[in-house]
Amino acid sequence: MFIIREIRITGITRLKVNIKTGDIENVRNECARTYKVNKSKVKFVYDEKDDI
Numbered sequence: 001m002f003i004i005r006e007i008r009i010t011g012i013t014r015l016k017v018n019i020k021t022g023d024i025e026n027v028r029n030e031c032a033r034t035y036k037v038n039k040s041k042v043k044f045v046y047d048e049k050d051d052i
Helices: 024-035
Strands: 002-009 013-021 042-048
Touching: 002 024, 013 024, 024 042
Parallel strands: none
Antiparallel strands: 002 013, 002 042
């Protein structure tokens, strides 16, 4: 499980968020599609947490 703290779209924006997800690539795809950029421009600041 990942807890995303910040989404950075290189050259466009930086968003403070608090998103819990098990599939970080799905979130990356959605961000890239929303901002119409390549997936490589989408970066995250996140914590990894064991799903107990």
